[in-house]
Amino acid sequence: MNQPKKVFISLGSNQGEKFRYLQQAIDLIHQKIGGIKQISKVYASAAFGFEGDEFLNACISVETELKPRKVLTQLLAIEKTLGRIRTNKKSYESRIIDLDMIFYEDEIVATKTLSLPHPEMHKRKFVLLPLNDIGSDVVHPKKKKDIATLLNKCKDKSRPEPINLWLKNPSRSYDFSKYNFIAIEGNIGAGKTSLAIKMANDFNAKVVLERFADNPFLPKFYEEPERYAFTLEMSFLADRYQQISDDLSQLDLFKDFIISDYDVFKSLIFSKITLPEDEFMLYRKLFYQVYKDIAKPDLYVYLYQNTERLQANIKKRGRDYEQNIQNSYLEKINSGYLEFLKSHKEINVKIIDISDKDFVTSRQDYLDILDKVAQAISTD
Numbered sequence: 001m002n003q004p005k006k007v008f009i010s011l012g013s014n015q016g017e018k019f020r021y022l023q024q025a026i027d028l029i030h031q032k033i034g035g036i037k038q039i040s041k042v043y044a045s046a047a048f049g050f051e052g053d054e055f056l057n058a059c060i061s062v063e064t065e066l067k068p069r070k071v072l073t074q075l076l077a078i079e080k081t082l083g084r085i086r087t088n089k090k091s092y093e094s095r096i097i098d099l100d101m102i103f104y105e106d107e108i109v110a111t112k113t114l115s116l117p118h119p120e121m122h123k124r125k126f127v128l129l130p131l132n133d134i135g136s137d138v139v140h141p142k143k144k145k146d147i148a149t150l151l152n153k154c155k156d157k158s159r160p161e162p163i164n165l166w167l168k169n170p171s172r173s174y175d176f177s178k179y180n181f182i183a184i185e186g187n188i189g190a191g192k193t194s195l196a197i198k199m200a201n202d203f204n205a206k207v208v209l210e211r212f213a214d215n216p217f218l219p220k221f222y223e224e225p226e227r228y229a230f231t232l233e234m235s236f237l238a239d240r241y242q243q244i245s246d247d248l249s250q251l252d253l254f255k256d257f258i259i260s261d262y263d264v265f266k267s268l269i270f271s272k273i274t275l276p277e278d279e280f281m282l283y284r285k286l287f288y289q290v291y292k293d294i295a296k297p298d299l300y301v302y303l304y305q306n307t308e309r310l311q312a313n314i315k316k317r318g319r320d321y322e323q324n325i326q327n328s329y330l331e332k333i334n335s336g337y338l339e340f341l342k343s344h345k346e347i348n349v350k351i352i353d354i355s356d357k358d359f360v361t362s363r364q365d366y367l368d369i370l371d372k373v374a375q376a377i378s379t380d
Contacts, residue, residue, distance in 0.1 A: 015053065
């Protein structure tokens with residue numbers, strides 16, 4: 001999964017219902033490019049470089065996993081969707097919507113179709129003023145000056161004025177902070193870690209990730225399951241208990257909620273599959289002694305994927321010790337989860353079938369999952 005990059009985008013409109021076009025553009029950027037992090041005030045300014053109606057301008061910051069050229073492609077597509085028809089004229093003209101990428105991190109790009117940073121941004125107060133609202137300390141990678149300094153030195157004599165209307169952030173339509181603790185669960189390769197990380201990043205959550213990679217018994221288990229099963233399950237139980245207890249007890253004033261990529265009950269689900277019956281009976285006694293003292297998630301999201309997709313994901317991520325996992329083992333795990341969820345009616349659970357979705361590469365698939373999680377919260 002790519003690390004999200006911060007992009008600053010300038011928006012402008014001087015035709016028709018200008019404020020509505022700005023809001024629609026932001027909504028589409030949220031859908032097609034990435035999460036909106038900040039939105040500036042909206043400024044009214046005279047047309048720049050030609051005679052025309054007054055513009056409304058704003059700037060936003062976006063976190064995206066798209067490369068710069070892909071961001072540009074999406075911005076042009078959004079302009080077209082909103083009705084802008086680009087012409088071959090080199091002079092300025094009125095437009096329904098104008099979307100310009102100002103910065104993409106600190107990258108410098110100079111091609112026929114894309115220039116970063118935007119080559120004219122430092123000359124235009126209708127860009128600098130809203131950009132200063134949300135990134136006054138951002139440094140121009142070529143000029144080596146921050147936005148506040150560039151605004152102060154700008155020779156543009158125009159006087160953009162803020163208006164008393166505020167654009168809405170579509171990300172705010174999701175309120176996951178109603179719950180203190182959300183657990184994302186699923187089979188091996190279902191994508192629970194990827195979803196937990198993406199949601200934590202987008203919604204200011206503290207993320208708790210299972211430390212399975214540090215468990216020295218896991219590769220040994222896959223080599224000799226009968227020999228190492230009990231040792232593995234006990235080590236996982238001890239580690240999960242300690243991690244959840246520690247992380248949930250440490251209040252983070254700067255985060256809205258906690259999201260994890262596992263629930264401790266998975267220890268019992270896996271142990272029932274991996275252990276012989278006599279060892280499982282002993283393990284279950286030990287498990288419930290521990291489980292009663294652990295905080296339970298307010299919402300339990302189970303990601304269901306069919307076995308074929310699970311195997312494809314396992315192959316793709318390339319962990320050597322997972323490559324020989326049998327379909328029958330994955331099917332037993334899935335059955336164990338579903339049996340657990342059916343028998344524990346007290347758990348607030350949302351099962352989401354993602355067999356035909358790829359939320360890591362498709363933003364629309366990701367937003368569909370967010371919608372389903374939000375629906376579970378709103379109907380609770």
